[in-house]
Amino acid sequence: MPDPAPRLTRQDIARRVARELPDGATVNLGIGIPALCANFVPHGVELRYQAENGILGFGEHYPDGEGDPDVMDAGGKFPKRSPGMAFFDSVESFAMIRGGHIDVTVLGALQVSRHGDLANWMIPTRGIGSIGGAMDLATNTRRVIIAMEHTAKAPAPRPPSSIAGNGLGVSSRPGSPGGPEALTPHPTQEKNLLTNSEVAKIVEECDYPLTARRCVSMIVTDIAVIDVLPEGRGLVLRETAPGWDAKSVQALTAAQLQVPAGLKTMTLK
Amino acid sequence: MPDPAPRLTRQDIARRVARELPDGATVNLGIGIPALCANFVPHGVELRYQAENGILGFGEHYPDGEGDPDVMDAGGKFPKRSPGMAFFDSVESFAMIRGGHIDVTVLGALQVSRHGDLANWMIPTRGIGSIGGAMDLATNTRRVIIAMEHTAKAPAPRPPSSIAGNGLGVSSRPGSPGGPEALTPHPTQEKNLLTNSEVAKIVEECDYPLTARRCVSMIVTDIAVIDVLPEGRGLVLRETAPGWDAKSVQALTAAQLQVPAGLKTMTLK
């Protein structure tokens, strides 16, 4: 099924997510699309941004590569000093995160399941990944919003000589003595293959390594806004991108979407 | 057996202990005789005093009751601000203590056993006591020195109407519905009764509630200096107060003292 209308830009995804951030909230934005949300916060809404490396209350950034390396955010960018900021160390920063004191986090995802499980730190065929603050944020933040493209590109068939991890997971020990071995395409990707070029990221069960279970509250993509019901009660399609309908969104989704009577079109003004 | 010579003053006990504090050491002094040690540190020895409430590197105090309540030590006294001080909160203060970063602590005691067990926070007949920082300090400091009088006064027989705790230990729940009950003198005090007026504080086994097991390295009293050998290998009498000998010290001690050939007389200049 061809796309019925253009997909949204990364900026539009961020713009839609930004509306979910309530006035006064303390917010941690992941790298990528999530970080863009700060550019689209509605007028009158004041947020307090927290970053894992120990900063609360930053705002504008210096142009790329400029600024003071002693005032960084968790994405490695340099925010300007702004009134009301607080600096603290990583112990305090993760006490804040783990203790549930962050109101909302916006993260990217590789897969989200119909139960709200999140996988966003390792592509299994790579065999090694970066967890960073994602597990602490996803596990312990009051509201976890995923901002991502609805589908991923299907991987090209891997040449036999390609490098692949040993699948040992978190403790990634050196490759087996025989050296790297070729892997066939990951079974997930076959199961969730939608077309020759696209793989679903919203799936029945994640088979990528999890970041946290049942943590996601909402998914905003380039074609839809989806609520994740608590206690594994599934996914509800709330909004579609202009020109998209429930059927066309479902076609790019490998988990069953519940479609309520009040399905809306995303507004992006 | 009458005392062969005067017992030392509290100041003299503190003076003797002060010589055990090595140059450059970080030291936590308990209240009472231990706090007096700071007055007798030998010339040329620089110590860094730590107090549980979150201060490192204090020195001189204001006269009693004067000073700034925002700069206190753990005894509730007000030290003057001095160069090189550091303030921190109680989390950090006990991370420092529990983590084994204090070189020496000097504490008072109710009882010390021949294995170096320490009891210093509750008189059993009272039924309630104050632990404060004592357990953390005694359990985790590299070297624990006890500064105390060698014996305690024997308690007067308690009148039948006297109040007594319920013996519930650490969680001291309200007295039994029948109200407070009279207790006979604590069996310890009978066992360790040395004369009609004195009870031993250095004992075979503590029967007061413990502060920590096998934590004490040295005991300095008003009549002796005693080393506690590691691994429960007992007590060694190192020094006696002027005019006292091993026999007269042993007579006021309810645990066996090993007396080496090199027994010395305490010098207090």
Next chain:
Amino acid sequence: MPKNKLVRTFRDAVADIPDGATVMIGGFGGAGGQPTRLMLALRDHGVKNLTLIGNVAGISKLTGYGWPKGLDPIDQGIFFASGQANRIICSFPVTGSPNLVSEIEKAWREGRAEVDIVPQGTLIERIRAAGAGIAAFYTPTGAGTPVAKGREVRIFNGREHLLEYALPADFALVRAKMADAHGNLMYVGTSRAFNPAMATAAKVVIAEVDEVVPSGGLDPERIGTPGVYVDRIVVRDPGDPLP
């Protein structure tokens, strides 16, 4: 999380603390860092059956501990004298002498109060754990002592450790020198003590401060409690005679 955290009076700040609440009281013991005005307001509020969490408790009134000369010390004993508290979890509730009997010890002797005595390092670590999302931890402190009673014991590196649980509260009353419009708190000297940890560990955190400054008025390097933890701020009258 309210954006405007300023509350006009101490009375208003504690007005919703209900009977039976668990309330943390910051500071160490002594005047510095103690939320004395909030404590007095809570007493006057008249709420009952409180469980308090503090450190040195009920000692200052008797001994002057941590109070400047010439003032009548106020301490957590006020809630036991008034019969409002029937339990306290603390490290240091009685004096060194059985003849110097605090309001807390008196209430305990009379069967009106339960007193849970916790080693100070374990107490502050349990409070921190509650704020930091740590459900429980193993500490060597208290092993082989009455503190170990009812505790799980486990050996690490050949040493006995006790399993200790996070200790949260419904409300925390804390004291700081200054606050800004975001609720960031700045402490001075040893008046930090239990305040920063307690400010992370209660559902509602109420701060008593000497001064509030506008956004940007505090050095970001000197924030002891980031504003994310603070729900309400009450400012003392300038020239308040209480330390």
Next chain:
Amino acid sequence: MPKNKLVRTFRDAVADIPDGATVMIGGFGGAGGQPTRLMLALRDHGVKNLTLIGNVAGISKLTGYGWPKGLDPIDQGIFFASGQANRIICSFPVTGSPNLVSEIEKAWREGRAEVDIVPQGTLIERIRAAGAGIAAFYTPTGAGTPVAKGREVRIFNGREHLLEYALPADFALVRAKMADAHGNLMYVGTSRAFNPAMATAAKVVIAEVDEVVPSGGLDPERIGTPGVYVDRIVVRDPGDPLP
């Protein structure tokens, strides 16, 4: 605890780090707070079989993460490029793209290095625990994920938690803005990060600072690492071009 903690050169400061040592490297990832001169000295020292403990590791060189424009970033990858490290415990060792391969990922792919990937909050809490005398703790982070593999799982308040152990080291290399004669360290901005905790968690703590001031030269309210933790201090040359 030496009274004079000042060491003249970076080379002297790391000279006794032996083959096989476990070395913590402070900062967060990026130039700020990274003990870059100590790292370069350790590399030049030529020691082998190191286990490193860091956070974001080996990324800056590839992506410029946390480095100002126009400089050639230095990161923990130098120890893998040189073959001196064969293990790293960290939270973020690879880029988001399999095509941007760091020295650490390369060493791992080639079977030259073991990489233990730990959630950042668990990593810093384990380091803190090592310094704070906490043998182990229960965190909800990682439950139900590959991180749980081999971990004890326990339910608290209806949630699964993992038992995580203290993570100490033989040496810690940390970076601060200023030190005083007592070894007190002052940090600025986000250059705190992993430094203060690492400074508590190693047998020998070596601090790289921009400036040393005499006793009394630091504000006692601004000490990020009290001197009790610090064994050695090395001062950078004024005008060192490295951030």
